Amino acid sequence: MRVYSGIQPTGRKHLGNYLGAIRHYVTGQEEARAAGDEAIFCVVDLHATTVAYDPAELRDRTYDTVAILLAAGLDPAASILYRQGDVPEVPELTWLLTAVTAHGDLNRMHQFKEKSAQQRELVSAGLFLYPVLMAADVLAFRADRVPVGDDQRQHIELMRDIALRFNARFGGDGEPREILRVPEGVYPTVAARIMDLQAPERKMSTSSGSIEGTLYLLDDAKTTEKKLKRAVTDSENPPRIVRGPEKAGVSNLIDILAATTDRTPDEVEASLADARGYGDLKVAAADAVNATLAPLRERYAELRGDEAAIEEALAVGAEKARAIAQPVLAEVREAMGVGPRG
Numbered sequence: 637m638r639v640y641s642g643i644q645p646t647g648r649k650h651l652g653n654y655l656g657a658i659r660h661y662v663t664g665q666e667e668a669r670a671a672g673d674e675a676i677f678c679v680v681d682l683h684a685t686t687v688a689y690d691p692a693e694l695r696d697r698t699y700d701t702v703a704i705l706l707a708a709g710l711d712p713a714a715s716i717l718y719r720q721g722d723v724p725e726v727p728e729l730t731w732l733l734t735a736v737t738a739h740g741d742l743n744r745m746h747q748f749k750e751k752s753a754q755q756r757e758l759v760s761a762g763l764f765l766y767p768v769l770m771a772a773d774v775l776a777f778r779a780d781r782v783p784v785g786d787d788q789r790q791h792i793e794l795m796r797d798i799a800l801r802f803n804a805r806f807g808g809d810g811e812p813r814e815i816l817r818v819p820e821g822v823y824p825t826v827a828a829r830i831m832d833l834q835a836p837e838r839k840m841s842t843s844s845g846s847i848e849g850t851l852y853l854l855d856d857a858k859t860t861e862k863k864l865k866r867a868v869t870d871s872e873n874p875p876r877i878v879r880g881p882e883k884a885g886v887s888n889l890i891d892i893l894a895a896t897t898d899r900t901p902d903e904v905e906a907s908l909a910d911a912r913g914y915g916d917l918k919v920a921a922a923d924a925v926n927a928t929l930a931p932l933r934e935r936y937a938e939l940r941g942d943e944a945a946i947e948e949a950l951a952v953g954a955e956k957a958r959a960i961a962q963p964v965l966a967e968v969r970e971a972m973g974v975g976p977r978g
């Protein structure tokens with residue numbers, strides 16, 4: 637059972653990334669370790685080139701993101717942690733997979749529509765092909781399970797379709813051979829979609845949110861508290877600490893508090909039944925977020941300074957990743973009739 641996930645090195649990572657994904661990477665690592673396997677995690681620098689970006693900054697953001705993953709508990713001795721651009725088999729597989737990817741499907745991707753609307757100068761072909769590169773990430777490793785937040789569902793469905801179509805087209809006559817494993821998305825039961833604190837109808841995001849509405853993992857405790865205390869709620873009188881369709885802000889805070897205290901949202905609601913107002917919910921959420929992130933923030937500060945050590949860890953990861961991806965790619969090329977007979 638192989639676990640795989642990827643994360644972008646763009647911008648600063650936020651609480652949504654942590655609760656929706658990063659903390660589940662650590663669980664995935666432990667499950668894989670218990671099964672005598674290695675989970676695989678990738679910092680996707682090639683994906684980051686699909687929108688306007690600064691090259692020097694990209695490298696820095698990649699180090700930042702690797703240091704965050706290490707600080708959160710990923711262990712390069714137990715898992716494979718690599719930088720996407722270090723594994724050339726993946727972009728090669730991307731091209732090969734375009735043969736079984738429908739243009740119309742790519743055109744329907746929400747993320748493409750949103751991000752292309754944000755671009756000022758150029759909507760790159762890379763942005764359009766983004767989901768194919770993401771499919772190649774996972775399919776090159778024949779991964780079974782992909783822990784991600786709710787916003788990645790459409791991308792995961794597409795990669796499953798690509799794998800199925802590839803096997804049907806190139807897996808031989810009769811019952812097609814499973815050349816590419818069809819992976820499954822694994823979504824958190826709580827906090828699968830953390831919303832912007834200032835605009836709770838929008839997901840928390842580095843590319844489209846406001847600084848005040850986004851809780852960065854590396855914000856200090858005071859800033860975290862300030863942002864949570866100013867979170868938009870609603871004007872119900874008397875205030876009700878329950879989830880509901882008209883209560884996006886309160887629902888989001890309940891989700892955050894539940895995820896950071898390992899409780900269900902129902903339990904959180906029950907625990908605050910006697911609260912005087914939303915202030916109690918906000919203070920409890922701020923305390924719980926700060927307590928959850930304190931060890932990560934501390935470890936990050938220790939790790940980020942040593943770029944040589946980060947590069948060393950990434951080099952080991954890339955070598956292990958390539959050793960897995962190469963035979964998969966060889967089979968794909970062979971099945972597609974690309975290059976000399978195998």
Ligand code: TYM
Pocket residue numbers: 640641642643644645652653654655656657658680683769770773774782783784785786787788791827828829830831839840841
């Ligand atoms: P990225 O870098 O935008 O986000 C990393 C992870 O964080 C999750 N996430 C959220 N979860 C809950 N609430 C939110 N507001 C929130 N915002 C982000 C994302 O779902 C993701 O799991 N396309 C991917 C990166 C990628 C990838 C892959 C993922 C590239 N190749 C292969 C899995 C497998 C992305 O942009 O993630």
